[in-house]
Each structure stands twice: as structure tokens, then as C-alpha cells.
């Protein structure tokens with residue numbers, strides 16, 4: 459790909475002042491930084507921008523670029539270099555990326571655990587003991603990673619700070635950036651004789667039992683935060699938190715919708731036709747329900763307050779009972795005979811009359 463002209467990249471004139479170049483770069487950097495801009499080519503644009511700025515903000519490099527363009531002979535044919543470390547420049551604008559002292563206390567990791575419970579446990583609330591693997595300071599070396607009786611040595615390369623300073627040219631002049639020390643991997647210390655329990659890591663994995671109170675009314679996917687039940691902190695920092703995500707198993711009869719419960723209730727066609735008083739299961743126990751004569755399939759009855767408790771307010775939702783009328787199968791001869799007789803009487807005066815609208819529309823459909 460042909461390299462774009464640096465002035466063009468920054469959108470400034472060839473005689474732009476240093477201040478104009480700086481302003482243009484700041485503005486575009488905010489637009490194209492990959493952390494901010496999610497467009498596919500933002501990364502590429504940002505690199506191009508950083509490279510253009512690096513050259514044009516340096517008087518010597520700019521003069522050479524003005525004379526030779528991208529083909530600077532002093533650069534060995536490779537042209538101007540890329541924009542290594544542009545992340546650090548960005549950090550100065552937006553205040554991120556400060557490196558931590560490896561010896562400073564740090565909070566332990568937050569953990570997440572998924573616990574599956576029954577529908578009725580969600581209704582009533584339940585207490586569970588869950589076993590989670592957590593990382594803790596090694597009890598043998600108390601987190602130092604060194605064999606008991608020995609001590610970790612301070613890293614000579616970084617002097618125990620865990621990072622190394624690197625000087626860089628930026629628009630602000632010469633600035634010092636920090637990178638993690640590769641000798642001690644940021645720990646600031648080197649273990650000569652590692653602890654046998656943790657093999658020098660200073661941390662061990664342990665299974666920990668945690669008691670979780672799951673409140674009544676909890677819904678599928680809701681989570682409970684247990685402060686301080688996560689992983690142990692580093693260098694005496696506080697424990698992380700444990701998040702228990704609750705999965706509620708499906709019930710064979712009940713379906714939860716918000717705090718309401720929906721269920722299908724089968725009725726025989728005689729019950730639906732003649733009416734009946736039936737017992738309906740709810741999470742609160744059996745409830746009696748009057749089915750009026752002539753109930754249609756798909757009818758819905760509401761049992762007020764027979765739903766799930768709201769996990770926060772404790773207020774109960776309702777239960778909705780959807781009627782499903784069961785067509786009888788495998789009839790005896792006697793049953794068939796009675797139904798045929800029923801049908802004959804119905805032809806004279808009955809079902810059709812009550813549903814004139816639908817029946818006549820169907821008749822019209824067939825006869826045109």
C-alpha cells in the first residue's frame with residue numbers, strides 16, 4: 459500500500475506550526491484510538507497517525523521528511539519507523555496505564571460460581587454449601603515463594619521495583635516510560651531456593667467451602683455477591699468477592715414469567731362443558747378453582763397471589779391457569795353410542811347456534 463503523506467494524515471498545511479501539528483494530532487488521536495473507535499481500520503489509522511506525528515513533531519525528522527519524503531536515505535531504505543509505544547502516549551492523554559509497585563497490597567481476584575437449584579428451592583429460598591477452588595498465600599513460605607530459612611533476593615536489574623524506565627521522545631519532549639522487568643517478571647524479587655509446597659509461586663490452590671444463602675424468589679440468572687469470599691489479596695491486600703450466579707432448573711408444571719407462574723391445566727371436555735370445581739397445584743399448595751360451564755380451550759384463570767415472591771420486596775405474583783381441553787381417545791362402544799346420540803340432538807339445536815360467526819364463515823369458505 460502506498461504510504462500517505464504525513465501532512466495529509468494529520469490534515470495540516472506543509473507550513474503548519476508545531477502547535478498546529480500537536481493540536482491536529484490530539485484531536486485525531488481521540489477519534490481513532492482503538493480503545494475508543496471500534497471501526498475495523500481504526501487501529502491502522504491510529505498507527506499511521508502516530509507515525510506521522512512522531513516525524514512531524516521532531517524538527518530534525520520533519521526537515522528530512524520535507525526534503526526526501528518517505529524515501530529518507532539515512533533510514534536505510536526502510537523509511538521512517540513505526541510508532542512503537544503509542545499506547546504510552548495515549549495513556550498520558552487519558553490518564554491510564556500507571557504501573558503498580560509490585561510490593562503494594564492488591565485486592566484478590568473476584569470469582570464467579572454457577573449454582574443450580576430446583577424451582578421449589580427458588581420459591582422457598584435455600585442454603586447451600588459450595589466448594590470453590592481459590593488461590594491463597596502458601597502456608598509454608600507465607601507467600602514469599604522462598605524455601606523456609608532462605609529469603610528471596612531483591613532483583614538487581616530493577617532494584618526491586620519490578621519495572622524498568624525507558625526514555626521516549628513524545629510531543630511533550632523526553633518522557634520516561636516504565637516497562638515490566640523481564641528478569642523478575644515484575645515481582646521485584648528473585649527466589650533462589652524455591653519453596654517445595656508452592657514451587658516458588660508463593661500461592662497455592664485450595665478448595666474452600668462457602669455457605670451461600672439463596673433468598674426466596676431468586677430468578678434464573680440472578681447473582682449473589684459474597685464480599686470478601688473471593689481469592690486472597692496479594693501483599694496483604696483485601697480478599698476479592700465471590701459472585702454466585704443462580705441457575706433455576708425448569709419445573710415440569712410451572713413456568714415463571716417475572717414473578718408470575720403460568721401453567722397448563724388439562725380438563726376433560728365434559729368438565730369444560732358442564733363446569734366443575736377442580737384442584738389446581740400451585741407452589742403454595744393445592745388451590746380450588748371453579749370451572750364455569752362452557753369453558754373453552756385457551757381460557758385463562760388467575761389465582762391472585764399464588765405466584766413467586768419477588769426477591770426484593772417479597773410481594774407475590776399471580777398464577778395463571780391455561781385451560782387445555784383433552785379430546786377423549788379409545789372410547790368404548792357405549793361411549794361412542796352416547797356421543798353419536800349427543801351429536802344428533804346437537805344438530806337440531808346446539809353448538810352451531812352458539813358459534814354462528816365462526817361456523818358460517820367456514821361454510822362460506824367452502825361454498826364460495
Ligand SMILES: [Zn+2]
Pocket residue numbers: 596597598599600601602603604653654655656657658659660661
Ligand atoms: Zn510456598
Ligand SMILES: [Zn+2]
Pocket residue numbers: 613614615616617618619620621639640641642643644645646647
Ligand atoms: Zn526485576
